[in-house]
Amino acid sequence: MNKIIQSLLLILIPFYPFWAWLSISLTNRHISLFVIFIFIALAFYLIITQKVRVPKYLIFLILFTIYHLGSVFINNLIPPETNLIYFIFSDVNLFACIIFFVIENTHFEEDFLPKMNKCIFLIVLLSLIVSVIQIKYPTFFLSREVTGNVSNLVYLEQKRIFSIFSWINLNSVGITLPILVSILLSFYDTRTKAYPIIIMSGIVVPFLTKARYVMMSAIIVFSQLFFISKISIRKKIYFILIVISGVIVSINVAKIYNYNIQQVINDRIFEKGTSMASARTRITSFNVFILKFPEHPWFGVGPKTRLDVVQLLRGEAPLIHVGYLSYLYFYGIFGSLFLFLSIFYLLRNAWQIGKKYVFWGCFYGLLSFCFANTTMVYFNFSEIGIILLVIYLRIFNEKLLLESSAV
Numbered sequence: 001m002n003k004i005i006q007s008l009l010l011i012l013i014p015f016y017p018f019w020a021w022l023s024i025s026l027t028n029r030h031i032s033l034f035v036i037f038i039f040i041a042l043a044f045y046l047i048i049t050q051k052v053r054v055p056k057y058l059i060f061l062i063l064f065t066i067y068h069l070g071s072v073f074i075n076n077l078i079p080p081e082t083n084l085i086y087f088i089f090s091d092v093n094l095f096a097c098i099i100f101f102v103i104e105n106t107h108f109e110e111d112f113l114p115k116m117n118k119c120i121f122l123i124v125l126l127s128l129i130v131s132v133i134q135i136k137y138p139t140f141f142l143s144r145e146v147t148g149n150v151s152n153l154v155y156l157e158q159k160r161i162f163s164i165f166s167w168i169n170l171n172s173v174g175i176t177l178p179i180l181v182s183i184l185l186s187f188y189d190t191r192t193k194a195y196p197i198i199i200m201s202g203i204v205v206p207f208l209t210k211a212r213y214v215m216m217s218a219i220i221v222f223s224q225l226f227f228i229s230k231i232s233i234r235k236k237i238y239f240i241l242i243v244i245s246g247v248i249v250s251i252n253v254a255k256i257y258n259y260n261i262q263q264v265i266n267d268r269i270f271e272k273g274t275s276m277a278s279a280r281t282r283i284t285s286f287n288v289f290i291l292k293f294p295e296h297p298w299f300g301v302g303p304k305t306r307l308d309v310v311q312l313l314r315g316e317a318p319l320i321h322v323g324y325l326s327y328l329y330f331y332g333i334f335g336s337l338f339l340f341l342s343i344f345y346l347l348r349n350a351w352q353i354g355k356k357y358v359f360w361g362c363f364y365g366l367l368s369f370c371f372a373n374t375t376m377v378y379f380n381f382s383e384i385g386i387i388l389l390v391i392y393l394r395i396f397n398e399k400l401l402l403e404s405s406a407v
Contacts, residue, residue, distance in 0.1 A: 016168060142166055174211055182361045183362070
């Protein structure tokens, strides 16, 4: 069964955007609904056939998922005319818990890691190619979530580019791609032909999204190349040269397609002529949180922004637009603590693996995820970037256990 699980993870997870595209195109259903039942069956098999392990981060994530679903039921937040079973099994938290449980109880063989590295590199390369194509043809490989939803057409007007990831979620490019790049930076040497492509993807794709948090996430994952002492000065200089080359190439490609880079910098980074709308939204969110959080500080109001808060936000955002504050408002101190402890234990484990094996890809990838939620609300552990991150941590933890038992 281990072989089957490894093969499934290898084929399914890195190429998830394309499986999602096939699933929606052929069945009009998101692929997660099919995947969750496959992994539920695998989880039951593992429980029956072996002694299972549940690490601390997963214990707290399971507790948060139970609290989340309970909060939905208690506060009567299930959308009208929604099938209850469909609602539960489409929950991203439940999906993450089940797939993490399977990963944590799977033994990964030595040849799995290099295979997965190649798969991730291929996806990163494809994301770069598709992003460049979308400059000229914005609807190329774009999901119906954008083209079929009038409220999302604003992204087309703003010429935002989602690469291959819109078939999963509109936020996926900003969460998953930085993690993929972070992982690859820990494995590929600067002398390989793949290295410039990884750097280019990590620069070009985030910039084309026009989202500041994606650009900042890219900076965070690249920063590992300067903070890791074992990387030589020569490699750091080489990295800087590649970045400069990447910027020059990006500018020239943009000119060919009449893509106004200066306008992107002015509008999306410096917010010139926009009355600092984004910064104002975060300030308003903070002020509204200070006002409304004390009303239900311990257990929250459930995962939906109430009308009084929406009115206080004055139309600047449909929710408190800072992830940590929004979750404290939704779930209170008690419920949010489960989620925050899960993130803490993942970060601690990633730090320990980084120090032991000089593999910092997971730690900096997680940091980018944590940073993203200071400017948005998207604690989605079912993102393929987070799933891959958990796979890599599991592989290195297995290695650590073997070394410890051999002493």
